Amino acid sequence: AQSVTQLGSHVSVSEGALVLLRCNYSSSVPPYLFWYVQYPNQGLQLLLKYTSAATLVKGINGFEAEFKKSETSFHLTKPSAHMSDAAEYFCAVKGTYKYIFGTGTRLKVLA
Amino acid sequence: DVKVTQSSRYLVKRTGEKVFLECVQDMDHENMFWYRQDPGLGLRLIYFSYDVKMKEKGDIPEGYSVSREKKERFSLILESASTNQTSMYLCASSSGGDGYQETQYFGPGTRLLVL
Numbered sequence: 394a395q396s397v398t399q400l401g402s403h404v405s406v407s408e409g410a411l412v413l414l415r416c417n418y419s420s421s422v423p424p425y426l427f428w429y430v431q432y433p434n435q436g437l438q439l440l441l442k443y444t445s446a447a448t449l450v451k452g453i454n455g456f457e458a459e460f461k462k463s464e465t466s467f468h469l470t471k472p473s474a475h476m477s478d479a480a481e482y483f484c485a486v487k488g489t490y491k492y493i494f495g496t497g498t499r500l501k502v503l504a
Numbered sequence: 505d506v507k508v509t510q511s512s513r514y515l516v517k518r519t520g521e522k523v524f525l526e527c528v529q530d531m532d533h534e535n536m537f538w539y540r541q542d543p544g545l546g547l548r549l550i551y552f553s554y555d556v557k558m559k560e561k562g563d564i565p566e567g568y569s570v571s572r573e574k575k576e577r578f579s580l581i582l583e584s585a586s587t588n589q590t591s592m593y594l595c596a597s598s599s600g601g602d603g604y605q606e607t608q609y610f611g612p613g614t615r616l617l618v619l
Contacts, residue, residue, distance in 0.1 A: 402544065427607070436508070436594055436610035437547075483546065490535065490554055491562070492608055496546035 395420045397484045399495035407503045412456075412471040414498045416484030419465065425487040426467045428458055431497075432480045440482070443467060454478070474502045507531070508611035510595050516617045523582040525614050527595030534600030536578035537608065538562075538570065541592040553578055554600060585618045592616075 400415040418424050425444055429437040441452025448460045454477075458469045469482060479502045484495040511526035529536065535554050539547040539562075549562030551570040559570050567589060571579045578597075582589055595611040 429610075434513075434613075434615075436612045437596075437608075438610070439607050442607060487606075490552060490560070491549055492537075494539075494547040496544060 395424065395486045395488055395493050397426075397486050397493060397495040399482075399484050399498050401498055402496065403499050403501065405501040405503055406474045408476055409473050412469070412474045412478065412500065414469040414482050414484075414500065416458075416467045416469065416495060417465050418467060418484075418486050420486060426458075426460065427485040427487065427492070428452065428456070428467075428469050429483045429485060429494075430454075430480050431483065437483060440469070474500075476502050476504065478502055508595055508597055508609050510593075510611040510614050512614050513612060514615050514617075516619065517582075517585050518619055519586060521582075521585050521618075523585050523616070523618075525580040525582075525593055525595075525616070527578045527580070527597075527611055528576055529578075529597040529609070530576065531597070531599070531609070532575065533597035533609075534575075535598045535606075536572065537596040537598075538568075538578065538580045539594045539596065540564070541594055541613070547594065550580065585616075587618050590616060590618045 396419045398417045427442045428440040441450045443460045451457045481499045508529045537552040538550040553559045553572045569581045593614045596608040598606045598608045
């Protein structure tokens with residue numbers, strides 16, 4: 394069975410600091426992995442997705458994620474946090490039809 | 505741009521009421537999904553549909569049913585609402601054409617309060 398685990402339900406960073414949100418996956422087949430962002434009172438929006446074409450995936454708003462098979466990880470990073478990055482972030486893995494989501498990480502950006 | 509709309513942003517209902525949540529997508533997507541989102545639990549799949557009149561149970565279907573009479577519309581029904589169904593409900597759709605690479609597109613969500 395496929396699953397994802399997000400380490401840290403809450404992460405705080407200072408404005409301008411590195412953002413690192415962790416996601417580890419479990420999958421018996423090559424995984425297709427996604428990061429979504431949810432701003433307050435909104436639905437989820439795709440940040441980026443891994444489709445095996447390249448291990449380093451660039452997304453919107455300056456975010457990127459690196460697929461590391463040896464570590465079964467797909468961590469999300471951004472070099473410099475902005476106040477507008479405050480949101481909840483979800484990692485997900487795709488099955489045949491279903492998507493399995495992590496429990497989310499709420500990012501707080503401190504001025 | 506893909507647009508997924510949900511009929512209500514906020515809804516307040518009484519215990520025992522029948523509740524309908526409507527979702528419409530405008531991109532001719534094959535697949536549609538209903539999730540509920542609760543703090544600390546992430547998104548949990550209630551039902552999904554990969555074709556008109558087809559439906560499959562997700563991880564937490566108890567107390568819910570769905571209807572998909574037209575391709576663009578997917579309805580979630582709470583037959584007899586209970587307080588433990590107070591939650592944020594998210595609808596999503598995907599094309600079904602890109603296999604494992606396909607992206608889900610989400611509506612804005614309906615925050616349901618059952619009193």
